[in-house]
Amino acid sequence: MSRIALVTGGVSGIGAATAKLMKEKGYVVAANYFGNDDEAVRFTQETGIPVYSWNVADFTASQAGVAKVEAEVGPIDILVNNAGITRDGTLHKMTEEQWRSVIDVDLGGCFNMCRAVIEGMRERRFGRIVNISSVNGLSGQFGQTNYAAAKAGVIGFTKALALEGAARNITVNAIAPGYTDTGMVAAVPQEALKTVLATVPVGRLGTPEEIARGVLYLAEDEAGFITGATLSINGGKYMA
Incomplete structure (x- = not known):
């Protein structure tokens, strides 16, 4: 029986690449998203992966969303926590909303x-959780006290x-990507990006x-001896 994976923020960028790769490799995949219905519809039309909308910042909505996925797709074996936002600004100008939302x-x-998902994983005595962090969570970054x-x-x-x-x-592991060709990075001014x-x-x-290939590696049954690790995929920008 194929493992069931849920990818949050799963209809664009790293999340979409992960969901597509996992489906390609034989996993049953569901994707969470929040806010862009047109993009989600296109994603499902292109991939056949079912999508579910809720805000992961909302505890009650997350409980209900997972319950719906499990009722319609099956018990979640693999969770990829990819959903994330930025609200950049130096601390002396940062608003409370910018801080709290991130x-x-x-x-x-x-x-x-x-x-x-943790109680179900404990009952079934199996789980793979991959949390997407960032190189800036390791190194810090000017204007990103909230995100870092x-x-x-x-x-x-x-x-x-x-x-x-x-x-x-x-197993629970993290990946700390470096600057990646996604919509979030595309929003960075070109001169700043060159720097x-x-x-x-x-x-x-x-x-x-x-x-996505890093996520797949950590999600496999055979990765059971890897836990508590942070995999840096950053092109050498920060080595720790």
Whole structure:
């Protein structure tokens, strides 16, 4: 029987690449999204992957969303926490809304989604959770105290939950992508992007597919001895 995977933020960028690759490799995949219905419809038409809309920052909505996926698709074996947003600004100009919205989606969403699946994984004694962090959660980044804090928090969350899940054959790992060719990075002004690329030893952006291959590796049954790890896929920008 094929493993069932749920990818949040799964209809564009890294999430879409991950969902498509996992389906290609024989997994049964569902994708979560929030806010862009037209994009979600196109994604399903192109891939055949069912999509479900809820805001991962909302605890109750996440519980209900997971329940619906499990009722219609089946028990979730693999959770990929990819949903995330940015609201950049230097701290002395950052609003409370900019701070809270990023923390609530990028870190709070990780808690909400893991909380919604963890009991089922424990009962079935199997689970694979892959949390998407960021190179900026490791290195920090000017103008991103909110995002860097959230993504660093994801790494700490990953390590702690890995300890809790290990005895039940539940692995929890993080991936810290570098600058990747997604809509989020496309919004960065070109001059600023050139400056960033100058700090990447391989001299280019990553592709969503390169990140997706890392997720697939950690999601496999055979990856059971890898837990609490953070896989950096960043072109050499930050080595730790």
